[in-house]
Amino acid sequence: MKNIMEDTPPSSLNGDEINAEDGLMYYEEMEEVELEDLEEDMEEDDNKSIPPEDHASVVFEKHTGSVFCCHLHPDGKLAVTGGEDDKAYVWSTDTGDVVMLCGGHKDSVIFTEFCFDGAYLATADMSGVLKVWKCNENNQQTWPIVFEYETDDISFGLWHFGARVLIMGTVTGDMYMFKIPSGETKILQGHNVKIECAKVFHDGKRLAAGYEDGALKIWDLKTCQVLHQISSNNHKMRVTALDVHPENSLLASISTDGKVVLTTCVNGKVVGQLQTENELEAIAFSQDPQMDYFALGTLTGSVTIWDSTRQMMRHECAKPSQLIPGVTKMIWIKNHLVTTGLDGSVTVYEGRSGTRCCEFTGHRSELLDMSYNAKINILLTSSDDGTARIYKYDLERENDSS
DSSP states (O other): OOOGGGGSOOSSTTSOOOOTTTTOOOGGGSOOOOHHHHHHHHHHHHHHHSOOOOOOSEEEOOOSSOEEEEEEOTTSSEEEEEETTSOEEEEETTTOOEEEEEOOOSSOEEEEEEOTTSSEEEEEETTSEEEEEEOOTTOOSOOOEEEEEEOSOEEEEEEOSSSSEEEEEETTSOEEEEETTTTEEEEEOOOSSOEEEEEEOTTSSEEEEEETTSOEEEEETTTTEEEEEEOTTTTOSOEEEEEEOTTSOEEEEEETTSEEEEEETTTOOEEEEEEOOSSEEEEEEOOOTTOOEEEEEETTSOEEEEETTTTEEEEEEEOSOTTSOOEEEEEEETTEEEEEETTSOEEEEETTTOOEEEEEOOOSSOEEEEEEETTTTEEEEEETTSOEEEEEOOHHHHHHTO
16 A cells, blocks of 8 residues: 555645644634624625616617717617727617617727717717718618718717717817718817817807816807817816806816816806815706706715806705715706716706605616607616616606605
């Protein structure tokens, strides 16, 4: 029989015996483990593994990575999504079936949007490849491309709300305006600083833009000239987002240090600076003339509603807390504020009272974009979890849960 001791490794690197008292830990010397803490940790892990209740009527799962952007066609029958997989899909909001794959992109698709009348669809990727497609809802074949352009890396894109004019911002600070389908191009030349965000005024003639260095500009879209420039001394850091008052009287811009800058649109004069919560991410003016409010959302979970005229907080809808998800996007739908969260949920607040009245769940990760169609009353969301979801924005359900 083979000697077992021959195959047994030495008890130490040097083959020396270990002292019986070395390497031993007596029960009395061990740190006490709180059973309650262990139970809480196990409970948290269990909660994370339990999927949230899914309120979606349609789930789209064709993308193979994060879904960065989404938009609904004006008639509500079609949705478009773009993602990390360098693809954009057009699909049915009723069934989730793919209508068309928008191919030919070289990088993550970060902009997908139908124009105001639904005649054209624009898709763009991070590398600067822009494609405009002629929409054909009744044809399952690939839609024809009517315009293509390649520029610097793209930071954002938007359609004019009342004309077939496409506006693209770049990391170099220049903005391109394309008339579709002719392709007639105008350039709004920047100051070699990345443009972060922009918004067309409700008069359709001007555009407000926010830049990485904290500067703000109000542009004339016809002449491509700067009407007013607001110094970067106000924000002193990247402008995260901005919005324009529905009466075109006030421009509100935010930065991650919690500062809100209010600027008169007529002369570009700063009329107010508010210091709020850090990590400001979203701002939106109410479109209801009876509610002269704007809302703010932070990545730490704060949601507040402010009086535009008095520059005072009306409601603190949600306080920063581990229990409240951070806000990524927000829009007003009539008298309700709709927010998307880092936890994948959509939360609705009543604007006059600030009370939370409804929540839509189903996503497993943070929401990256949101679109609403008033014609058929549906919400579209896209998420880091690789899916997009359609929710029926049911006001009766909303009121029942308030």
